[in-house]
Amino acid sequence: MMQRAMHVPARRSVCTQLKLTNVEQNICNLLKDYSQEYNKMHSSTEPIVLRITGGWVRDKLLGFFSHDLDIAVNNMSGEQFAVGLSAYLSEHYEKYGITPHSIHKIDKNPEKSKHLETATTKLFGIEIDFVNLRSEEYTNESRIPVVAFGTPQQDALRRDATLNALFYNIQNDSIEDFTGSGLQDLQNGVLRTPLPPRQTFLDDPLRVLRLIRFASRLGFIIDTETYTAMGDPDINQAFQHKISRERVGVELHKILQGPDPMIGLKLIQQANLENVIFYWHSDPAVIEYNSQKTDMIAANDAYAQLGGHIHLVIQKLPTLMNALPQLQERCDNDPVFKQNFILCVILAPFRDIQVIWNPKKKMNNRASIVECIIKDGLKFGKNDSELVATCVDTHSTYDDMVVSYEQESRSKIGLMLRSFKGEWELAHYSNLALAYCQDDKSLSRYQSFHKYVFDEKLQDCHALKPLLDGKKLTALLNRKPGPWMKSINTEMIDWQLNNPNLGENELLAFINEILPKYT
Structure with missing residues (x-):
């Protein structure tokens, strides 16, 4: 039976009145004035009502600074509203002191979660997105919905979590909670889907990762029914054919570089999602070719071990971080280091496994599966994928060096450190973490080796150039x-x-x- 995350958040004080900054107030005043004039001129049609949606409302209620202003229009497209607003500004420049900016239309791009056209412009120095309220219907084959104009409640219910479905009604300066539980969930620190979670996740499995990201970022818990649905085997399968690897990578990137990635990893592991999150390729043809031409036993065994390994890392890593404040500080101050450090540690079961990354090439067509997981499975950058793969695949060599460095020449140690191209501390700390997971006593020998590197002034040996050019x-x-x-x-x-x-x-x-x- 899947266990629920044990983290319990503190109850939060959430008010229902927002305190706007001067810039936000200027934006809302302008939008109110234009809407009022438009409604007078079109009295026979449904009046314009504008709402700031989603993340901005949540963050403002939590006391966070946010400039992510998405404004929903009830009776026209975002582009139609933006064009009318621009014309209004041209006529009333003296009143507001700003001139119209160009309007950039963002076309639908379902693969990047843009299911509706959006119009973007700038008001008082802030980027604003305008879009119409919408409803969505899904099929079993795709996470890309059929989108139509919708009511405020339909727009709220289609969202991933109740606390992300809160609206700020600009016309009457009020918070609107059309799901009926968004404000309470925000106060209690609970993430739940507005509609039944299983169908919500089957429609768009990316919502699973988004909720995990919010739990990781905010320190919230996930409602029991919602979290249980995340572990449904059908949801696991839906990840494979309904979500692009780019979208998986974007969410994981935010989790790993966020304030508490261990919460996110724990939720992923307990929901049995690690095998689909850390899959090694996005091209079915490459996967099929390897299944026929390559012995994938080692890779399959690694995937079988991955969940247990992540569980062990989650248990041991906090203790190590407490023992090494310099490592904690590095992770706090360098999100990319933190991301790559965690990847190095959790992907250790794939050490020394190679796959054919390009069946069309006859030579040099093999690559580390770790590199493929990061570059092709998560769509992270080439530099990160190569660096993490190097750190993972050289674990045994590095650990042997730490054990025997006092008997080795300075050059042998220096040449090994140079192989990490200036990122030897990433290799050092990730290999330390792996060794520590198996043996607490490894900490002292790794600390001794770390001191030796600095004593010998080898920490920057990657930059060493020949004295004679x-x-x-x-x-x-x-x-x-x-x-x-x-x-x-x-x-x-x-x-x-x-x-x-x-x-x-x-x-x-x-x-x-x-x-x-x-x-």
Whole structure:
């Protein structure tokens, strides 16, 4: 039976009246004035009612600063309203002191969760999105809905959580809670879907990750019925064919770089979603090719171990972070480091497993499955995927070095550190975390090695360059450039690492000694 997350949030004081900033008040006053004039001129039609929706309302009620202003229009498209507003501003420049900005129309892009056209403009220096109220209907095959104009209640009920379905009615300066429980859930720190959760998640499984992200960001719990539905096997399958990997990656990126990614990982693991979240590719043809041409036993075993491994990491990592305040500080101040550190640790079961990433290539067509998970499965950047894969796949080598560094040469240690291209501390702390998960005693030896690196001034050895550049080297040796220079450059770096206090003359003598091997 799936366990529920044990985190219990503090009860929050939530008021029903918003305190607007001066800029927000200016924006609302302008929108009220234009709506009033429009309604007078079109008295025979439904009057305009404007509502600020979603995240801005939630964040303002929680006391957070927010400039994410999405405004829903009840009786026309966002573009129609923005065009009329722009014309109104042109006529009333002196009253408001701002000129109309250009209106940028954002077309529908369902793969990026843009299900309706949006008009974007700038008012008093703030980007504003205008869109009409809408209803949505889904099919079993896609998370892309059929969208139509809707009522305020329909627009509220289609949202992922009740506390994200609150509206601020600009016309009468009031909070509207059409789900009936949004304000209470916000006060209690509870995330629940406005409609029955199973169907909500089957319609759009991305909502599962969004709720997990909000739980991680806000420290809220997920309502029991809602959280139980997240673990439904049908939801797990829906992830595979209804959500693009880009959308999965966007949500995971926000979770891992957020204030408490451990909450998010715990919810993912307890809902048995780790296998679909951290899947290794987005192209079914590549996946099928590997299933036929590549021995995938190791990869399948790694996926079988992944949930248990993440559970262990979640248990052990907080203790390690408490013992290493410098690691906690680094994660707090560097969200990208924190993201990659967590990925390095949780993807350890995939160490040294390779797949064919491009069946069309005959040579050099294999890649680390860790790199594929991050680059092709999550659509993160190439640099991050390569770095994390390097850290994961060299764990055994790094751990052996930590155990035996006192018996190793300075150059061997330096060359290993250089392989991480300036990110050796990511490798160090992630490998420490992995070792710590298995043996608490590993902390002291990793700390000793970390001190050794700084004592030996090796922390920046990735930036070490040969004392003699190519032009100077060829002049001193009276030789023409050639293939021999690459080997000599490698030898120079190795020599400099072993002889940090010697200079060019000693280096040149060393080169003259070894040069016959390469010419």
